[in-house]
Amino acid sequence: MKLIIAGDLVPGETNEELFSNGNVEELLGEDLKKVWTSAEWRIFNLEAPITDSVTPIEKCGPNLRASMSTITGIKKLKPSLITLANNHILDQGVQGLNSTELLLKKHNIHFIGAGKNIRHASAPYILEKGGFTIGVYTCAENEFTIATEKTPGANPFDPLESLDHIADLKSKCDYVIVLYHGGKEHYRYPSPYLQKVLRKIVEKGADIVVAQHSHCIGCYEKYLDSTIIYGQGNFIFDRLDNEYWSTSLLIDINIGDKLEVNYIPIVKNGNVIRLAQKEKAEDIIEKFNARSSDIRQENFIEEQYKRYAKERLEGYLKSLAGFGKWTSRLDRKLLKGAILKKLYTKDKYLAIQNYIECEAHRELLIKGLEGVRKGGR
Structure with missing residues (x-):
């Protein structure tokens, strides 16, 4: 069984028409589309509410939004699961979240990580295939879009609750994958606190932990028998052109008696993405491995x-x-x-x-x- 995890996706003004027309061939390119569709399961983070109503909340940073017509391209990407636990899903208020949830349900697209209250937002998802059960849990650092007991939003990371959620999920599944939306944007290494948190998540049962949100490729480490990835970069998100946003990774997971993790480098090409080729692909992986070696050094x-x-x-x-x-x-x-x-x-x-x-x-x-x-x- 093969599963691919991608980073942040936001249909924007520059590629809205491609999404609205469902032009996945242009969004991904032929080579990357083959890789993407070769997996039995595909997961990515939807970093913006899908709504045609502009009702921005008061917050720091940009208020993102994707037009409802872009659901055509999102569905054509054939996601097995979309995660919504991020710092933008409530950018257009409760109506934006409600619109997103209704649209995803209408198109039979599974999602987790947000809901009408924290109980719904913290619910995991369990994939079942080939005799294996894979639990997926997602949470976000506390910013302006988190759910509470009485209000809608994203599932926040809470060490007094989230770690118990993960341990409980592990008791029901063969493997557990945790997507943690946090860390410092444009910083390629974990902070001491982030490393401590994600290692604790492993200790509670996670086999793979992916820190998204940084908009850049970071590094990885093997901890106990698990893999922690500190930043994989974006998926399809055409907002900035800089060294951080220009490259990303897909996380390729082969599931059998154990989990085998590989990394597929991709590059931003204008308002679309492509599979990295030859020397560029080698350079991306070489730097990723070098940073991963760096963090093994004491202090x-x-x-x-x-x-x-x-x-x-x-x-x-x-x-x-x-x-x-x-x-x-x-x-x-x-x-x-x-x-x-x-x-x-x-x-x-x-x-x-x-x-x-x-x-x-x-x-x-x-x-x-x-x-x-x-x-x-």
Whole structure:
């Protein structure tokens, strides 16, 4: 039995017509289409609600949307299962999620990872074929689109609940695959926390764990008898043109007495994707393997993340201080960062760290911010 997992899919303005016409041949190309359709099971993450109504929620980042006509191409991709646990599925509000669910049900496309409340959103899916049962569970880091006990949205990762869900699923299945929508965008290595979480997911029974969301190929590791992939890149998502979005992987899983995991490199070609060829394919896999070797070095993940955090800190501090584009430029170019240095004394650094690090402070801060966002000051 062969199963292929792809990354994030969003039909956009540049390829909407191809999706609406069901032109899978152009979206994938002949070689990649053969690989894609050779699998008995095909899974990918739908990173946008499918709706013709524009009702964006208040959030950080873009509010994505795919037109309802694009369901033609989505169905032509013959997905066995679509996952919806991501940070965009509620971008157009509850109506966008409802529209997506109704459309997928109408076309007999199975989906998991979102629902009318957290109980529905956290339900797994079990594939059965050839005498094997494969459980699939998906969850997302906590952003603006998560479900609660009373409201719709995506299934959030909750260490007090999700790990039990995975252990329970393992008790019912031969194999368990977990798709975790999280990690830092455009960062090719796991953070120390992400590695800890995904390793714990393995300890609870997962045979394969895939961290999606980063929009770039990361690395992988073998942990216990399982495989963890820290970033596979996009599937079909034409939003940016940069080094991160230009290449991706399909995860090719052969299922028998054990799971055999292989990686199929693909490349972005304008508004469509293609199977990577020869030297390009070799280069993608070589760099993927090199990064995977990097993380096996003692303290590599911690030191790499420490450097990355130092590079990104200034951007976070400017955001917290309310810097706009022109204030930021003025401070950086003319004042050599004097405003930022004046605003953030050592005591303020310590206070911010405490607010974020301490569970009680963090919970109270988040609840207060939610109140402002939803009801005003």
